[in-house]
Amino acid sequence: MNQLELPSGWKLVRMLGRSPMSEVFLVEDPDGESRALKLLRPSVASDPRILERWRREAQLLAEISHPNLVRSHGTMKVANRPGLLLDYIEGPTLRDRLRVGKLEWEQVARIGVQVARALEKLHRHGAIHRDVKPHNIILHPRRGAVLADLGLVRREDDPELTRQGAALGSPAYMSPEQAFNPSETGPEADVFSLAATLHHALSGKPPFLGKGIGEVIHRVLHEDPEPLPEGVPELLVQVLGVGMAKDPEARYQRAFDFRQDLGRILTGGSPRLLTRQRRRRRMRLIGAVVGILVLVPGVVLLSRALQSGWPPADSSVESISANSNQVSSTDSVVTMNAEAAAGVPEFTKWLVPFEARVNADLGTGELSSAMAVVEELGMVALPPLVAEAFELQRRSAHTRLLELVTSRFEQLSRRAEELMASERQRYLLGIEQGGEQRNLAQWAIDVQRLWVARGIDQQVHDFYRPQGPLEKLRDSSRELSVLRAEAWSARAALAIPAKREQVAKCLRRTDLDGALAIWSRIEPQLFEFSSAARSEGLRLQLLQHLDGDLVSKASVSELEGMVAAEADLGDWHLAQLMWYQGSKSAAAGLMESLIADDVAGDMMAAMWASEWAQYKTSAIVPMPDQLVPVTTLPAVVVDPEPLSEAETLALSWSRQVPEAEVKIVNQMVQVSWSAPQLGGSRSWEKSLGWERRYWEVAAWGMEWALPVDVEPPRLVEVMGEISFSKASRHAVPRMVIGKLERVGVGIRSGARQSLLWQDGVLSLDGLEMGRLPAQNETRLQLEAHSISDFVPTRIWLQVRPR
Numbered sequence: 001m002n003q004l005e006l007p008s009g010w011k012l013v014r015m016l017g018r019s020p021m022s023e024v025f026l027v028e029d030p031d032g033e034s035r036a037l038k039l040l041r042p043s044v045a046s047d048p049r050i051l052e053r054w055r056r057e058a059q060l061l062a063e064i065s066h067p068n069l070v071r072s073h074g075t076m077k078v079a080n081r082p083g084l085l086l087d088y089i090e091g092p093t094l095r096d097r098l099r100v101g102k103l104e105w106e107q108v109a110r111i112g113v114q115v116a117r118a119l120e121k122l123h124r125h126g127a128i129h130r131d132v133k134p135h136n137i138i139l140h141p142r143r144g145a146v147l148a149d150l151g152l153v154r155r156e157d158d159p160e161l162t163r164q165g166a167a168l169g170s171p172a173y174m175s176p177e178q179a180f181n182p183s184e185t186g187p188e189a190d191v192f193s194l195a196a197t198l199h200h201a202l203s204g205k206p207p208f209l210g211k212g213i214g215e216v217i218h219r220v221l222h223e224d225p226e227p228l229p230e231g232v233p234e235l236l237v238q239v240l241g242v243g244m245a246k247d248p249e250a251r252y253q254r255a256f257d258f259r260q261d262l263g264r265i266l267t268g269g270s271p272r273l274l275t276r277q278r279r280r281r282r283m284r285l286i287g288a289v290v291g292i293l294v295l296v297p298g299v300v301l302l303s304r305a306l307q308s309g310w311p312p313a314d315s316s317v318e319s320i321s322a323n324s325n326q327v328s329s330t331d332s333v334v335t336m337n338a339e340a341a342a343g344v345p346e347f348t349k350w351l352v353p354f355e356a357r358v359n360a361d362l363g364t365g366e367l368s369s370a371m372a373v374v375e376e377l378g379m380v381a382l383p384p385l386v387a388e389a390f391e392l393q394r395r396s397a398h399t400r401l402l403e404l405v406t407s408r409f410e411q412l413s414r415r416a417e418e419l420m421a422s423e424r425q426r427y428l429l430g431i432e433q434g435g436e437q438r439n440l441a442q443w444a445i446d447v448q449r450l451w452v453a454r455g456i457d458q459q460v461h462d463f464y465r466p467q468g469p470l471e472k473l474r475d476s477s478r479e480l481s482v483l484r485a486e487a488w489s490a491r492a493a494l495a496i497p498a499k500r501e502q503v504a505k506c507l508r509r510t511d512l513d514g515a516l517a518i519w520s521r522i523e524p525q526l527f528e529f530s531s532a533a534r535s536e537g538l539r540l541q542l543l544q545h546l547d548g549d550l551v552s553k554a555s556v557s558e559l560e561g562m563v564a565a566e567a568d569l570g571d572w573h574l575a576q577l578m579w580y581q582g583s584k585s586a587a588a589g590l591m592e593s594l595i596a597d598d599v600a601g602d603m604m605a606a607m608w609a610s611e612w613a614q615y616k617t618s619a620i621v622p623m624p625d626q627l628v629p630v631t632t633l634p635a636v637v638v639d640p641e642p643l644s645e646a647e648t649l650a651l652s653w654s655r656q657v658p659e660a661e662v663k664i665v666n667q668m669v670q671v672s673w674s675a676p677q678l679g680g681s682r683s684w685e686k687s688l689g690w691e692r693r694y695w696e697v698a699a700w701g702m703e704w705a706l707p708v709d710v711e712p713p714r715l716v717e718v719m720g721e722i723s724f725s726k727a728s729r730h731a732v733p734r735m736v737i738g739k740l741e742r743v744g745v746g747i748r749s750g751a752r753q754s755l756l757w758q759d760g761v762l763s764l765d766g767l768e769m770g771r772l773p774a775q776n777e778t779r780l781q782l783e784a785h786s787i788s789d790f791v792p793t794r795i796w797l798q799v800r801p802r
Helices: 048-063 094-100 105-124 159-163 176-180 187-203 213-222 234-243 255-266 276-307 315-342 347-363 367-379 384-433 440-453 458-464 469-508 512-520 524-528 531-546 548-553 556-565 571-581 584-597 605-611 645-656
Strands: 011-018 022-028 034-040 072-078 081-087 137-140 144-147 661-665 668-674 683-689 695-706 715-718 722-725 734-737 740-743 751-758 761-764 767-771 779-786 794-801
Touching: 034 048, 034 072, 048 072, 048 081, 094 137, 094 187, 094 740, 105 137, 105 144, 105 187, 105 255, 176 187, 176 213, 187 234, 187 255, 213 384, 234 255, 347 367, 347 384, 367 384, 384 440, 384 469, 440 469, 469 512, 469 524, 469 531, 512 531, 524 531, 531 548, 531 571, 531 605, 548 571, 556 571, 571 584, 571 605, 584 605, 605 645, 645 661, 645 668, 645 794, 734 767, 740 767
Parallel strands: none
Antiparallel strands: 011 022, 022 034, 034 081, 072 081, 137 144, 661 668, 668 794, 683 779, 695 751, 695 794, 715 722, 715 779, 722 734, 734 740, 751 761, 761 767
């Protein structure tokens, strides 16, 4: 894409998508207007038949203008590649919207009316779309449903071009006649595809499902579509049933008739269900009535004619002679065609290079290349004398090779997924037994290496199958990451407290070597999932670095000098040295004073202060510059009434964030901030920590109320995993949760809104948006960043005992 050289003044923004025949880029013209540039791929840009089809698509777009059709802005040639300049329509496709969930029937009917209008316009110009599906319908906030991608359009005046097509369209939405013979389709085929698209929008899934293309086409030809859900009006079910009738004669003949019935349902009327059969019966009825009206006068005239001697005696001979001449003419045409067919080259000779290229690519595992050859076979021109005689054979060969490549792809996909499932089980077993040392990134790399070793090119799979092995590998990695974290966290919760107690006993005897020996035997993975272990490690590293023997014999003032001499040491380290030296009460007081300073998470000041609370005296503990040897402290130690874990955490948070409200509710600790306490108008963040072995996040939330006269921000990011975006004033809002995108939901003006995370489920205004795993950490960063002014009215966090 970086090598695409546009004319002067034009700017390349990014690639929007690609297909076997073309690539689409977002560009800006010299006036700064956004356009979609659709370029033929270099591999097909020299094929005269494809170039002619491309020219006709450009001509059709130039001739037709309709608000529910993508508009053309001319043509452009880039590096000898023909291109079309089209509307860049900012909005989701119907397919994107259906990923969020199915639509209400009124919305579906309105989309059907709008797309049917676009089809009426095409049909009046003698054009058939042949690829109506959710992917090709864009939902624009003002223009409504816009029909895009006229690349497969057939016109009545290009019969030669239409004969070259094979397997054109998308099987799940394709009419039976198009699946059987793609070159012989009429307006009824577009009606079927639109009805199938609306069926998908109502049910949330395509009307015909199958494990492969062959099974889907079989169901299109021979089976009924998937049933619609309850709640869809019966009249709408009838209309879609007529629109998806297998027999074109029993289907709506025109998009106009289909649109009229959808409109009648929206306005509370009854559909007419006017099919070709019903129209023909109506015309016969009209003809019969007219015949009756003229019958009586006709009988009178016939009687008078017979009386006058009509017909002449030789009229029958002349009639037979005329018919005989007509039959002879037809026989001569048949003979001429047979003679022409006898001299054409054999079709198999023409097909051999295609078959050889497909077989060679399959032999080397280049499935993408093989699929490109099959697509080329469906589009390339036949030799002139072969075109008429062997078009059926070409379609049959195309279908056969397509099934061959698809079958190989599905076979390799199954092999890849089986290998991945086996490796997944091995990894899970290793986690359970504690012997698995690899992280998830290394596991995923090992799986891909295994695929390559077995001759499986995973990139090809992902290119032709969005839910292919690579996507499933990413899903498995995320799942295993959670399971791994849970297993190691549980193991750390059992092992680390016992090890820390052993270390503490050694250190109370000033036996640093013994403590280090115990600590060196801990599994390295436990440190990843235990902040207490990491904090203990920091203490041991400090004592080892400064020489434990010197520390145990030093005075407090000498300890202060040791800390001052090291640039990266501070009061936390001084407190640890004092505890080891014996000034435990002073160390406890100093550590407690650090809680409000929010020192680095792994230092766990709150944990140490809680553990050392037993050493505190009733006397005021001097600050570091006033510390005295422990022998001068009172000998009597007052043992205060111990605080509960919830009270201890609430006290710690009150000191960390004095501007917030902290309270205990049903043994859960909750902290909340209101707007004046958040500060800033575009960015805010709050960080809180806790001991993971005692607490876990139960819920967090954010509330806001954007004034009715204030536009929603173009972008707001929350917690690093959630974003709200609205590209322009009239753009469709979007909400992204991790990799999940929700279209049509977001921040609204003039409404009180709330975002809630609870037990892994994220909701917006009381509606579930998706799942977001809990952060299995000892600290949560509550944060939001906006590119324009946006301040929540309240944010809050709640943790509960484990």
